[in-house]
């Protein structure tokens with residue numbers, strides 16, 4: 001990511017350690033306040049079936065609009081929330097809100113009965129002793145069936161096998177699905193992957209970006225899709241921006257994708273119109 005200025009002169013990416021620490025401290029304080037106000041909101045990005053462009057799920061993505069600091073991206077504030085011990089609280093808020101929202105869509109929109117909520121979970125949340133009970137609590141409270149929830153976990157989180165595997169196994173026993181986010185960018189060995197309790201591999205968008213119609217460009221995406229197939233997992237492609245990428249993914253055997261080609265993350269109010277439009281347009 002390139003250097004850019006925040007709305008009040010704060011540089012988001014600075015080489016100076018002191019500036020970095022000052023910025024982090026400011027953001028930590030602001031984050032504590034944000035939790036008690038209305039600055040954090042969840043936006044939803046559809047995951048669509050490539051054949052029909054119909055949405056099968058939404059990924060919940062957190063947004064933070066600070067009155068003075070402006071819009072702060074999750075890539076900046078999630079690590080800060082983790083360091084400040086706030087990630088469990090924030091993560092549960094996103095989970096509760098998105099499960100409730102998806103359950104409303106499932107009951108209100110007839111086409112969306114099979115619809116899933118996909119929610120990002122930080123490695124630290126898996127270490128929280130109450131995590132399992134908290135997830136079950138949200139499902140009970142919102143009425144979303146367990147098998148309609150997908151938890152997205154990065155490869156690096158799963159590498160900590162002793163902690164992650166038992167938690168993921170218990171979640172899956174309840175019917176909750178587990179997706180490996182940003183697959184291919186982490187540290188996990190392929191050997192480990194064959195033993196992990198997961199259901200979905202999400203192909204990182206850096207590999208989707210390489211799809212340029214050549215076999216070299218397709219190499220990694222194809223390898224991930226084949227691996228997924230052999231292990232009996234599903235694949236979802238992230239960051240699909242062009243029709244060429246979508247067609248290539250389809251040819252390689254990936255059936256579900258998300259990306260700006262189909263829709264950017266949007267507020268809940270806009271998704272209803274998106275779902276209605278995709279019903280009219282798709283075959």
Ligand code: C2E
Nearest residue numbers: 061062074075078094120121122239240241258259260265
């Ligand atoms: P992620 O989970 O891999 O989410 C996908 C990211 O790719 C999102 O960025 C999304 O807006 C972006 N994206 C989707 N389609 C395209 C595309 O076609 N082109 C490009 N260039 N980008 C696309 P976002 O929303 O900025 O989130 C960044 C990361 O922050 C997420 O990556 C996730 O790791 C983290 N994050 C966001 N919300 C949460 C949350 O509630 N909890 C946790 N723990 N992490 C979150």
Ligand code: MG
Nearest residue numbers: 059120152181
């Ligand atoms: Mg994700």
Ligand code: MG
Nearest residue numbers: 181182202238
């Ligand atoms: Mg991802």
Ligand code: MG
Nearest residue numbers: 182204205238
């Ligand atoms: Mg990613």
